[in-house]
Amino acid sequence: MPDVDVIVVGAGPAGSAAALVLARAGHSVLLVERGPFPGAKNMYGGVIYPRVLDLLLPGWWDEIPIQRWVTRRATMITTDTQALTVDYRTQAWGEAPYNGATAYRPDIDQWLAGKAEAAGATVLCATTVTGLLRDGNGRVVGVRTDRPDGDLSAHLVIACDGVNSFLAKEAGLAGKPDPANYTLGVKETLALPKDVIDERFALRGIEGADFEILGCTQGVPGGGFLYTNLDTVAVGAVLKLPALAAQQLRPEAIIAAMKAHPAIAPLVEGGELKEYSAHLIPEGGYRMIPKLVGDGLLVAGDAAALCLAAGIWLEGVNFALGSGMAAGQAAAEALRRNDTSAAGLAGYRQRLEAGFVLNDHRKLRDAPHLVLSERVQRQYPAMICNIVEHMFHVDNPAPKPGLRRIAAVEVKRAGVRLRDLAHDAWIGARSFG
Amino acid sequence: MSGTDRIATRTATAWPERSFEDRMATVDFRIHHEAHITVDGDACRGCSTKACLVACPANLFVPTADGGILFNYEQCFECGTCYLVCDTEGAITWTYPEGGYGVVFRRT
Secondary structure, eight states: OOOOOEEOOOOOOOHHHHHHHHHHTTTTTEEOOOSSSSSTTOOOSEOOOOOOOOSSTTTTGGGGOOOOEEEEEEEEEESSSSSEEEEEGGGGGSTTTTOEEEOOOOHHHHHHHHHHHHTTOEEOOOOEEEEEEOOTTTTTEEESSSSOOEEEEEEEEEEETTTTTHHHHTHHHHHOOOOEEEEEEEEEEEEEHHHHHHHHTTTOEEEEEEEEEEEEESSSEEEEEEEOOOEEEEEEEEEHHHHHTTOOOOHHHHHHHTTSSSTTTTHHHTTEEEEEEEEEEOOOOOOOOOEEEEEEEEOOGGGGGGOOEEEEEEEHHHHHHHHHHHHHHHHHHHHHHTTTSSSGHHHHHHHHSSSSSHHHHHTTTTHHHHHTHHHIIIIHHHHHHHHHHHEEEEEOOOOOHHHHHHHHHHHHHHOHHHHHHHHHHHHHHHHHH | OOOGGGOOOHHHHHHOOOOHHHHHSSEEEESSSSSSSEEOOOHHHHHHHHHHHHHTTOEEEEEEETOOOEOOGGGGGOHHHHHOOSSSSSSEEEESTTTTTTTEOOOO
């Protein structure tokens, strides 16, 4: 008999969701976490969209440890001296059932792991899984940990071991990683008094703001973000790895330039650095998703590259939760039928395909490439800002040019070919439409 | 005050950045006595790109006078950037630190 029914590796949102589902189904579950507490190793772009929890933890909004409910969502397109901001605000997102929230991952991840524990899962922190245990046929039958006598056996292992997933690689589910599929997220958490944040961002109570910024990364493909916690603001950048290395720009220098931007500086000025952090993001989308199951093994969350980085939609925690829940359900089903082979675990992919996780990823499969392309990153921000500047610039005594004329002039000035513009519009329409 | 005085320029709003050491001092690290990442300085001597030097967010890779690289594991974010950008097979050996050790994020 194995030690437990299921070992879940990694107590992030994917792992805790899987463990919670399995514990509720009556299985013995061991949730192994290498940090001293869940979330200690985790960092993200700041906004969680928890509606998927309606299915798992009804009434979650009464207790989830968030910072602020996002009622103001802005997208900023910038050049060094210009900024066009699409600034949307709705009070509906400040009341149940809410939409997005800013939150600290150590808070969220500990809360979720606590839910799994309360349902009967055992949470084992400060324990690094160093490899998979397999039987003679290659089936996964447990994990090796760095504890003395640290081998642990199970009917099933669920790898929720994050973006670098050594377990998915060891099992042969993921190949050698291509750096072009990854971005580096770097972030500064800056302390400011709550009333200063409220005033600068036009917020009341625990309303929050989330800004996504294009064109602020010094030519390294990626983007910037700025959002409000209760008494800190977080400012950071997401940077495509090969370009970051090639362009000889240090990540913290890119954040410094962002903070000095005329549209951003007044919002963050005087903030005292409380924590600097960095983490990788799997941004390759649908095409980078590894095989999701092997004999005795499932992969979920960032370990399965299920992070959605599609420009206007930047979501990860909800995809981790959704995939972790589906993995837990498929695992429970396989245990019930006593077939934990890869074929017996096929229900996992079916569940992801039936739900938002793989639906969104398939639909948006071309978006990550488009968003990180040279034109979207370098040419379009300047072109769009110049069109708007041209529109609102009063150049008397010259009469006003028509908007079509302005667009034609600025597209040409930006060096954008109409053929490329049409192509990108088509990809954009197909992805986002 | 004239009209032009009030226009903020990019340089006027920049403020001095704190030192990199101060930046890293804001992060909690529980340091294990064994390095979880090792760098083969000999392999690095033949590398012309040395992408790790610029990409590591914790700035832990230090070039040596003889063209090699020294690595300081103690303030590592465990992000994985270095091994992904590394062009030299076998130069960087990467594992996670012992359970309970390494970076501990708080407000991330």
